[in-house]
Amino acid sequence: MTHGRAQDFTPTRTAGLERLSQFIPRAGSAYARMRNHDLGAGQHAHVSTLSPWIRHRLVTEAEVLDAVLARHSLTAAEKFVQEVYWRTYWKGWLEQRPAVWEMYQQGLRAALDQVQTQSGLRSTWADACTGQTGIDAFDHWAQELVQTGYLHNHARMWFASIWIFTLRLPWELGADFFLRHLLDGDPASNTLSWRWVAGLQTRGKTYLARADNIETYTGGRFRPKGLAGVAVPLEGPEVPRVPLPAPQMPGLMEPCALLLHDDDLSPAYLFDHGLAPVATACLVTTRDRSPLHVAPHLEEFVQGAMADVTTRWADRLGPLTPALSGVGALADWARATGARQVVTPYAPVGPNATALRALEAALAPDGIRLVRLQRRYDSAAWPQATAGFFKFKEKIPTLVAGLKGIGVV
Ligand SMILES: Cc1cc2nc3c(=O)[nH]c(=O)nc-3n(C[C@H](O)[C@H](O)[C@H](O)COP(=O)(O)OP(=O)(O)OC[C@H]3O[C@@H](n4cnc5c(N)ncnc54)[C@H](O)[C@@H]3O)c2cc1C
Structure with missing residues (x-):
């Protein structure tokens, strides 16, 4: 069986932006009509296939929405815009029920x-x-x-x-x-x-x-036999909602080190806060996505994405440590920079957030702060993810209107 290869997903921002611009004409009524058709590897033209770039924020949700809405009205692109906000909704929902990730x-x-x-x-x-x-x-x-x-x-x-x-x-x-x-x-x-x-x-x-x-x-490719005729729901405990974390701000007069990670590889918004890091490192947690081995193509994508972002921003980063894992190595790096604060893009529930909590505890005795900077895109939307998507969806027009204030960062 031949399939499209993982290399079709080149881990650069340029490749993501090219995919986006190719897709934009199809993000309106064509997407609404055809998005549920899966014609097989190499034939996924009815959807954007942008998720590897968006997931790691080599291209951000705000940029994708901005580009699509420059071409289509919100009504015409409603389905696509809603799909982009599904990612946002899931993140905001889990952020308020972190125990669900632990239970998993x-x-x-x-x-x-x-x-x-x-x-x-x-x-x-x-x-x-x-x-x-x-x-x-x-x-x-x-x-x-x-x-x-x-x-x-x-x-x-x-x-x-x-x-x-x-x-x-x-x-x-x-x-x-x-x-x-x-x-x-x-x-x-x-x-x-x-x-x-x-x-x-x-x-x-x-x-x-x-x-x-x-x-x-599937365009008639499959009609599988022997599938279950009923789907009896699994049962699990209800998980209480916890408050979203309060926003943090870096101290602009204090020297800072920058810690990048694969939940957000578009650091422009950090520099817009006036940050001038004395040093930068990349936190690598790809292997923590599973207790088993993760696929080589996944590690390659994340490494490539980090190489891409650190090359593009080289003149803003200071001395670079391209890959760090483990709290001991991270804390040693942070202390050696001489910075009084480590600034990092906010990491939602997952391996990066777990690693950052450990780092924060390790640095506290040295008086070095860990500052997680949230994007306005997230801080506007996550508080709306309290119940089901149906309720969240009603807020989308307001959230989209608010994007204009965010620009494309
Ligand atoms: C069982 C299951 C597991 C999934 N696991 C993941 C996962 O690990 N990571 C992941 O990013 N998505 C996951 N999804 C959601 C969805 O399938 C993918 O985001 C989508 O298929 C990505 O393809 P695309 O970029 O071509 O999507 P498009 O249809 O082009 O949509 C545009 C963008 O909207 C977002 N999006 C679209 N559909 C969804 C959705 N249902 N939920 C959340 N965001 C969405 C993505 O960012 C996507 O890139 C999962 C869905 C299911 C049913």
Whole structure:
């Protein structure tokens, strides 16, 4: 089977902007009509395939919205704009329920333990990950994901549904399989979408993959047999909402070091705050996306993206440490810079946020502050992500109107 290659996703801002400008003409009514059709690897022209760049903010959500709305009215591009805001909504929702990410990680560790001791589970899981279940569509998507690092949204929904309700595998193992391979693998969008399919996110509402729907939206390529006919929702505890963190500001008179990470690789907004770092480092946590090995194409994408951003901004960064992992190495670097504060783009719930918490604790005795700078795009939208997307969606016109004040950073 031949697929488009992961290299189609070049980890540079230039490549992301080119993809965006190619896609813009199709972001209006064509997207609304055709976005659910998955015609296979190399044929994803009905959607933007921008997610690897947006996920790492080589190109930001605000830039994408700005460019699309310069060409289309909000009414014409409503569906596309809503999809971009799904990412924002998921992030804001998880930010207010960080325990859901911890529960996912615990559930994953428990499922990986079961895999060690239950041979039947182990072989079903291995067959699902290598695309050898005998369900042709599912096997195709498993291989497409492993080979390209991308799957169409509809394929992700069908895949997750078959994983949970037909193969009856723990959903956390499926979410982990995605996080190890997706170039856009994202704690919020991934965990919460898997929970949504499983019936954990919108209580009692599951997503059932159906052969006729798959046939219609794959251009007749697949009509899988033997799929589960019902999707009984999984059960899990309700998680209380916690307040969003208060905004932080850097002290502009104090020397600062800059710590970049893969949740936000567009540092222009930091420089707009007047930051002039004495030194810069890149925090690398790609391997912390999973307890298992992450795909080489994922590590290459993130390394390439970091090389791209640090090359473009070289004259603003000071001496550069291109890759740091582990709290000890990070704290040593921060102390050696002589800075009194480490400024970093705000990292939403996930491996970077976890690493930053450890760093903050390690630096506190030295009186070095960690300052997480939020974007106005996030701080405007996240407080709206309190309940379901339906309620959040109503705020989109106001949020979009507010983008004008944000510019394209
Ligand atoms: C089970 C499952 C797991 C998923 N895991 C991830 C993940 O790890 N990372 C991730 O970025 N997305 C995830 N998604 C959401 C969605 O499938 C992808 O964002 C989308 O397919 C990316 O392709 P695109 O850029 O061509 O999207 P387009 O259709 O062109 O949409 C434009 C942009 O809107 C955003 N977007 C679109 N759909 C969604 C959505 N449903 N949720 C959140 N943002 C969306 C993305 O930033 C995308 O780049 C998952 C969906 C499901 C059902």
